[in-house]
Amino acid sequence: MDLPLRPLMEAGMGAASAPRTNESRMVASAVAGQVSHPLARVSPYRIGRDGVLRLLPGTGGIVLNRRVGDRAVGLAADHMEAGVSLNNPGRDDAGPRGGSNRALMFYACVGNRARVTSGPVTGAVGTVVGKHGGINHVIVDFPPAVKRRLCIGDKVQLDAYGQGLELPDFPQVRALNLSPRLLRRWGVRTEAGRLLIPVTHTVPAELMGSGFGRSEGVLGDLDIQLSDARLVRKHRLHALRLGDLVAVCPLDYRFGPSRRAGVVTVGVVVHADSKVAGHGPGVTPLLIAPRECVRLVRRPQANVALVLGLRQSVAPPAGDPSWRGG
Numbered sequence: 001m002d003l004p005l006r007p008l009m010e011a012g013m014g015a016a017s018a019p020r021t022n023e024s025r026m027v028a029s030a031v032a033g034q035v036s037h038p039l040a041r042v043s044p045y046r047i048g049r050d051g052v053l054r055l056l057p058g059t060g061g062i063v064l065n066r067r068v069g070d071r072a073v074g075l076a077a078d079h080m081e082a083g084v085s086l087n088n089p090g091r092d093d094a095g096p097r098g099g100s101n102r103a104l105m106f107y108a109c110v111g112n113r114a115r116v117t118s119g120p121v122t123g124a125v126g127t128v129v130g131k132h133g134g135i136n137h138v139i140v141d142f143p144p145a146v147k148r149r150l151c152i153g154d155k156v157q158l159d160a161y162g163q164g165l166e167l168p169d170f171p172q173v174r175a176l177n178l179s180p181r182l183l184r185r186w187g188v189r190t191e192a193g194r195l196l197i198p199v200t201h202t203v204p205a206e207l208m209g210s211g212f213g214r215s216e217g218v219l220g221d222l223d224i225q226l227s228d229a230r231l232v233r234k235h236r237l238h239a240l241r242l243g244d245l246v247a248v249c250p251l252d253y254r255f256g257p258s259r260r261a262g263v264v265t266v267g268v269v270v271h272a273d274s275k276v277a278g279h280g281p282g283v284t285p286l287l288i289a290p291r292e293c294v295r296l297v298r299r300p301q302a303n304v305a306l307v308l309g310l311r312q313s314v315a316p317p318a319g320d321p322s323w324r325g326g
Contacts, residue, residue: 016189016196019167023180028161031107032117033086033138035154036060046078048275049227054078059135059271060085062150066272068129068141068243069305069314072281073226073273079282080272082242083129084147085137086114086156101136105219108138109162110268110286111182111308119154121146128158129243129304130270131177131284133211133220139270141310163218170195174254174288176217182286185307186245187299195289197266198299200244200317201235205251205259209278214256221270221282222248222257240281241315243304244269247296253285262291268304 038061045053056078066075066082090100112128126142140156162179169190175183189196203224211222224240226232240246245268252260253267267283274280300317304310 016191018184019188019190019195020169021180021183022164022166022168026161026164026180028159029107030157031088031104031160032155032157033088033101033104035062035150035152035156036085036087036137037152039135046274046276049277050275052275054275059132059137061152062147064144064147066242067144067305067311069303069311070242071315072240072242072244072269072271073238075272077272078274078276079132079135079279081130081132081137081139081270082272083139083141084126084150084156085132085139087137102219104138104158105131105136107160107163108158109160109177109179109182110284110304111179111185112161113159114140114156115159116146116150117155117157119151121149121154124150126156127304127308127310128179129310130268130282131220132271132282133214136219141305167195170289170293172290172293176253176285176288178286182304182308185309187302187307188287191295193293195287195294196297197247197287197294198245198297198302199247199266200298200300200302201237201240201246202296203235203237203246203248203283204231205248207231207237207280208248208251208257208259209280211282212257216256217253217285217288221267221284222251222253223274223278223282224280225278226273226280227277236317239315239317240269241303242269242272243314245286245302245304245307246283248283250291253288257285264289264291264294264296266296
């Protein structure tokens with residue numbers, strides 16, 4: 001059962017305080033990747049859960065006309081990563097094959113800054129907005145004008161900072177993939193011994209699909225299945241946006257996703273919907289906490305595009321087409 005969301009009054013926000021962190025003891029590292037080329041399977045057809053064969057663009061590359069803050073549902077695409085997708089081909093791997101890309105996936109945290117280091121837009125700065133498991137891409141948002149000049153294969157370096165983040169006053173809360181920059185601007189607060197966490201949606205754990213079976217929570221995401229129309233309407237999941245901060249209840253993602261009563265995982269929507277059985281919009285975990293120490297607060301503005309100032313306006317929340325998100 002998902003947690004009830006009660007409106008957060010402005011007075012409550014004023015009385016609350018930002019949670020303490022161990023940021024002074026954390027280590028920042030540089031990791032790098034390159035702009036990936038989109039991939040196609042041996043057969044370009046994707047078999048939907050309805051039995052329909054579809055020919056749709058998928059993951060990777062540079063998505064030119066969509067970005068974080070746009071709709072994650074209803075697009076003519078499959079698992080779309082609405083930004084610039086990075087991987088590291090690992091030509092200089094010193095250890096096991098694929099180690100460089102695993103390190104890129106592990107070190108990168110949502111909210112990290114990314115800087116282009118080769119090609120026509122060298123020096124341009126973007127922001128990490130997600131990690132997509134399976135395909136193993138780090139997703140970076142850049143302004144549209146930058147994306148149109150980026151080239152496949154251009155190199156991008158990240159200021160990787162966030163793994164190891166702790167909240168000393170909440171030792172039972174686990175942070176994963178969360179940069180201190182995002183935590184500071186998200187609006188997470190402490191009040192009466194609980195964390196107040198702004199989210200746009202709560203998602204029942206029974207809807208979660210692809211991504212189960214992992215033994216960690218730092219190399220990817222977990223998909224929301226949208227095959228149950230009744231639950232989609234009830235929880236307003238048709239209005240999910242890329243970058244929405246959402247709570248999945250009950251879900252424990254500390255050591256890989258598992259359904260566990262009394263535990264809440266809050267994450268960010270990182271890729272768009274899919275009609276393939278068991279798949280849907282992906283969620284990368286950020287905070288995992290016992291139910292009794294959190295209060296979820298419904299805030300339509302709880303989207304990383306607005307929280308981090310990447311855009312002035314985003315797609316409207318459910319039921320309000322006039323909302324601009326400012």
